[in-house]
Amino acid sequence: MLNPPDGSQLALPNVDFESAPGAALQVTTLPRARRVYVNRSLRLDQVEWVGFDMDYTLAIYRQAEMDRLSIEATLKKLVARGYPDLLLEARFDTNFPIRGLVIDKRFGHVVKMDRYKFVGRAWHGLQELPREQRYALYHAKKLKVAPPRYHYIDTLYALPEAALYAGAVDLLDRYGINTDYQQLFDDIRECIDEAHRDGAINDTIALDLPRYVDRDPNLAATLHKLRSAGKKLFVLTNSRWAYTDAMMTYLLGGALPEYTHWRQYFDIVSVAAGKPGFFTERRPFLERVTEGDAQSTRPAYALERGHIYENGNLRDFERMLNVTGDRILYVGDHIFGDILRSKKDSSWRTAMIIQEMDEELAAQEECQEALEQLDSMARRRERLEDELRFYQARYRAATRARAAGEIIDEARLAIENLKLGLRELETASRALKKTTERRFHPYWGSLFKQGVELSSFGDQVEEYACLYTSRVSNLLHYSPLHYFRSSRDLMPHEL
Numbered sequence: 449m450l451n452p453p454d455g456s457q458l459a460l461p462n463v464d465f466e467s468a469p470g471a472a473l474q475v476t477t478l479p480r481a482r483r484v485y486v487n488r489s490l491r492l493d494q495v496e497w498v499g500f501d502m503d504y505t506l507a508i509y510r511q512a513e514m515d516r517l518s519i520e521a522t523l524k525k526l527v528a529r530g531y532p533d534l535l536l537e538a539r540f541d542t543n544f545p546i547r548g549l550v551i552d553k554r555f556g557h558v559v560k561m562d563r564y565k566f567v568g569r570a571w572h573g574l575q576e577l578p579r580e581q582r583y584a585l586y587h588a589k590k591l592k593v594a595p596p597r598y599h600y601i602d603t604l605y606a607l608p609e610a611a612l613y614a615g616a617v618d619l620l621d622r623y624g625i626n627t628d629y630q631q632l633f634d635d636i637r638e639c640i641d642e643a644h645r646d647g648a649i650n651d652t653i654a655l656d657l658p659r660y661v662d663r664d665p666n667l668a669a670t671l672h673k674l675r676s677a678g679k680k681l682f683v684l685t686n687s688r689w690a691y692t693d694a695m696m697t698y699l700l701g702g703a704l705p706e707y708t709h710w711r712q713y714f715d716i717v718s719v720a721a722g723k724p725g726f727f728t729e730r731r732p733f734l735e736r737v738t739e740g741d742a743q744s745t746r747p748a749y750a751l752e753r754g755h756i757y758e759n760g761n762l763r764d765f766e767r768m769l770n771v772t773g774d775r776i777l778y779v780g781d782h783i784f785g786d787i788l789r790s791k792k793d794s795s796w797r798t799a800m801i802i803q804e805m806d807e808e809l810a811a812q813e814e815c816q817e818a819l820e821q822l823d824s825m826a827r828r829r830e831r832l833e834d835e836l837r838f839y840q841a842r843y844r845a846a847t848r849a850r851a852a853g854e855i856i857d858e859a860r861l862a863i864e865n866l867k868l869g870l871r872e873l874e875t876a877s878r879a880l881k882k883t884t885e886r887r888f889h890p891y892w893g894s895l896f897k898q899g900v901e902l903s904s905f906g907d908q909v910e911e912y913a914c915l916y917t918s919r920v921s922n923l924l925h926y927s928p929l930h931y932f933r934s935s936r937d938l939m940p941h942e943l
């Protein structure tokens with residue numbers, strides 16, 4: 449398959465993208481949902497290659513449709529494995545899960561942790577665990593969150609697993625059916641994997657892409673803008689070729705008159721990449737060869753435009769393209785497979801696509817006043833507690849010194865009033881916290897926060913993603929030479 453017309457290079461003008469004065473100003477007037485956020489400074493002018501994952505990165509899936517499809521396909525398989533038919537009739541709340549949750553298979557719980565592995569919320573089925581039970585289970589000793597007992601839900605693909613698990617635990621418990629919670633989750637996982645393998649899910653999507661995938665009208669222009677500034681682009685996806693081709697044609701086909709085929713946007717196309725293994729193992733690249741109707745692969749010794757590759761690994765990729773990792777920006781959605789591994793095992797720069805940000809930002813905006821109120825309540829509480837300590841000390845001293853009765857009474861009265869004030873404040877702040885969190889998410893609150901700390905998901909995003917944003921096309925609002933500056937966190941001693 450040498451230089452087919454659909455992979456041919458397009459002559460591009462090297463447009464002058466020198467940041468115009470005031471470009472930085474423009475960014476701050478962008479709606480928050482369209483912005484790119486920076487954890488670690490990144491100079492886009494230093495980036496030579498920009499790579500993209502496909503699923504949930506270039507392709508924005510409609511989560512509700514995807515959840516419905518996965519759950520349906522999986523339920524049939526679960527019932528075939530001997531689970532009761534009543535599962536087929538059940539309604540599963542696809543709003544239940546968010547990314548970053550952890551399944552505790554031993555007890556049938558789903559939990560949310562903060563960055564210190566402190567479990568801040570836990571549900572058994574669709575019942576929230578009372579605080580005492582949660583403390584007894586998860587806080588008495590340090591948690592070792594690892595398989596086989598624990599399982600992370602870290603992609604949007606995996607959300608239906610959690611929805612199914614919580615829903616099934618709830619239902620089976622209610623009907624008094626004795627359930628091995630560990631086995632139940634493992635069965636759900638296997639059934640979903642099976643549905644992906646046998647095509648029950650992907651074939652259905654490919655047959656009706658508009659139903660499952662949002663075609664972003666700005667995607668093509670975004671890629672074109674990067675290319676016009678001299679960047680080389682690549683696709684690195686775990687999806688197989690046929691699915692990738694169908695999806696990319698849907699996303700980019702006919703979008704810009706200059707491009708007659710989606711492959712013209714990309715210098716390298718590599719499928720079935722096997723991430724995260726791509727970053728840690730040494731599987732050789734293969735080139736796909738088409739002869740007549742026959743498909744085969746042969747070892748690849750170079751990576752070239754116009755060819756399709758499979759497998760591969762990080763080291764060969766950098767060597768064959770003669771590029772160092774710090775000149776590569778990889779855009780993906782999977783904290784572990786795309787972002788964490790490429791960060792830990794390479795020097796690739798990373799941008800994470802977090803579809804949920806639109807909702808999160810809307811909630812944040814709506815709750816701004818409540819959040820400020822909570823802050824001021826916290827400060828008021830500190831003041832009251834200080835005062836309380838003062839009067840308690842005074843009361844003790846006065847009693848010890850056998851002071852006049854009215855001095856002791858005065859201190860006692862102050863203490864009682866302060867305690868009452870603190871109790872009222874606590875009740876009010878708890879109620880306000882609850883309604884605020886519910887606005888973010890009815891079951892779990894904010895995706896990025898747990899209480900006052902970062903959630904474990906937020907922590908990973910902060911740690912591993914240089915940039916993060918809700919969709920690839922948000923890059924369109926920035927110059928391809930933009931200097932993304934982080935607003936570094938201050939340590940306590942710098943405040």
Ligand SMILES: [Mg+2]
Nearest residue numbers: 501503504781
């Ligand atoms: Mg993906």
